[in-house]
Amino acid sequence: MKTAFHSFVVTLGCVLLPAACLAEGFTVEQVLSAPFPSGLTSASHAPRVAWVFDNKGERNIWVAGSPEFVPRQVTHYKGDDGQPIVSVRLTPDGKTVVYARGSEVNKAGTSANPQNLTKIPKQQAWAADVNGGQPRLLGDVGCDKEECEDLQISPDGKNVVWPAKKHLWIAPIDGKKKTEQLDELPGESDTPRWSPDGKRIAFRSDRKDHSYIGVLEPAPKKIVYLAPTTNRDAGPVWSPDSQQVAFIRQPGLESKRPLIPEFPRPWTLWIASAQSGEARELFRSGNAMEDSLxxxxxxxxxxxxxxxxxxxxxxxxxxxxxxxxxxxxxxxxxxxxxxxxxxxxxxxxxxxxxxxxxxxxxxxxxxxxxxxxxxxxxxxxxxxxxxxxxxxxxxxxxxxxxxxxATSPAMPYRITSSGRELIRAVIRAEK
Structure with a gap:
């Protein structure tokens, strides 16, 4: 069967060497069919990177590593089925990639079904070993906001946590146990972040007009809230020693405030003890428009x-x-x-x-x-x-x-002392 490999090589050559291609000729289809990369990420304890290639709607994950950075394909999904791959993460050792596949759900709680399948696709979390093997299903995601997918791998590389159905869920990356719900809090829990020592998870508890930053211990399922108020707290980040959490605080939402004229959105930066929940303000923005978050x-x-x-x-x-x-x-x-x-x-x-x-x-x-x-x-x-x-x-x-x-499409690169160097991937797609 004829493949698109030749077309991709011609396309890549054309976009990198436009003068030569003008002499030989190329088609608009070749120019428009170049694959598009996204979701570049790196492993925390291994010299390896991963990304997604969208090749004519066929989305798959690729990896490359030190010293040569020769890329290789990890997943092998076929055809343009309209199912995006996002929130790509590598385990610390770089041996497994975790990702979410499928679209966000609508108000009816269903994901997009562009192929009109009798069985509607689900947005799910998966894990795949970079050295081969079939992807493992970890659990359903089904979040309902744009870019809401947020898979976070534990520092030991054994578990992954993510927000779904208004709560936090955890699953072992080896796929040997079922997904477990971590909380039953009111509102919506999201933005999970593991402490560097892997013992706790910071997250946001959104109560609509206000929100808290909580620190959850998965084993006893104990939660400490960090200086809770009626403000809106978000964006937790851990200190390297796992003792403190920094976050951003905004005033609580005002009801029935008109959209016009535009108004300033002040904010503050806080730091808190993950153990006691006591916090103090580090930075306060001004009240002018340019001071807005x-x-x-x-x-x-x-x-x-x-x-x-x-x-x-x-x-x-x-x-x-x-x-x-x-x-x-x-x-x-x-x-x-x-x-x-x-x-x-x-x-x-x-x-x-x-x-x-x-x-x-x-x-x-x-x-x-x-x-x-x-x-x-x-x-x-x-x-x-x-x-x-x-x-x-x-x-x-x-x-x-x-x-x-201006004349070459987006591609993954590594930066060397002499400039940037293309991480060359051989994309094959059956016609």
Missing amino acids: PLFAFSSLQFTTAGRIIFASEKDGRNHLYSIATEGGAPQLLTPGDFDVEDVALSADKRSVLYSSNQNDVDRRHIWRVNATGGEPQALTRGETIEWSPVETSDGKTVSCLGST
Whole structure:
């Protein structure tokens, strides 16, 4: 049977060598059929990365690792069945990938069924060993919000927890036991985060007009709430020693407030003892429009091993990164300048952060690094390329990212001393 392999090679060659392709000729179909990567992630204790390739609607997970970063396909789903793969996570040893497959549910509690199957597909959590074998079903997800899938692997790599049906659920990654419900709290439990020692899980308990940050011990199923109020708390992140949790607090929702005119949305940064629940304020935003909680606030919040917490703020009109000592004090601006910061990720040693930014290149994003204690940010990529979604391997030797140019589609790359290097994947799809 004829395969699309030749078409993919021609397409990749065309987008990378446009001048040569103009001479040989290529089709619009070849240009539009290039695979698209997403969900780049790295293992915490192994030099391996994973991502999703969408090849003409056929979505599968790929991995690559040190030292050569030769990619290989892990899952082998066939055809465009309309079932997305998201929330991809690698176990700490990099040997197993966990992911959610299927769309969010609608108000009727059902997932999308674009193929009009008699049996409606479910959104489910799966695990697959990177060295081969069939994926293992871990349990149903069925969350009802955009990008609500949030699978979190325990530090020992044995269990995965996720929010579903308004509660938290846990399952062993080996698939040998059934999924277990962790809480029966009112409202909705989400945003689970394992403590680094693997003994507790921080999460948000959403009660609609207010929310709490709770710390749950799975074995006795005991919960400690962190300085609960009628405010809205969200975005828990753990300290490296598993003793403290930082989170963002916003005022409780006001009922019947008009949407127009737009109004400021102030916020504060708090740190709490995971044991006692006692908390104190570290940072308070201003009350101007530019002081409002930024779009990337939760994804940018990082607890470093340098005794500082990194957070995002737009108080100067641009989305920038700041760091503040866990003891408090004045925040330090890490990324000064007329540009914006996105895609923030901790380095392997948790003493610096990687991010994408249009610094010195207003039309393109590039990958940068800055220390949590300050100093001049370092550009890892530059030029007429575009890069985003940086991750660093656990040995600290390789930064990977997604990248493209004006004439080449998005692909996974690793960043070397001489620039970025394509992680070449051979995509085969039966016609």
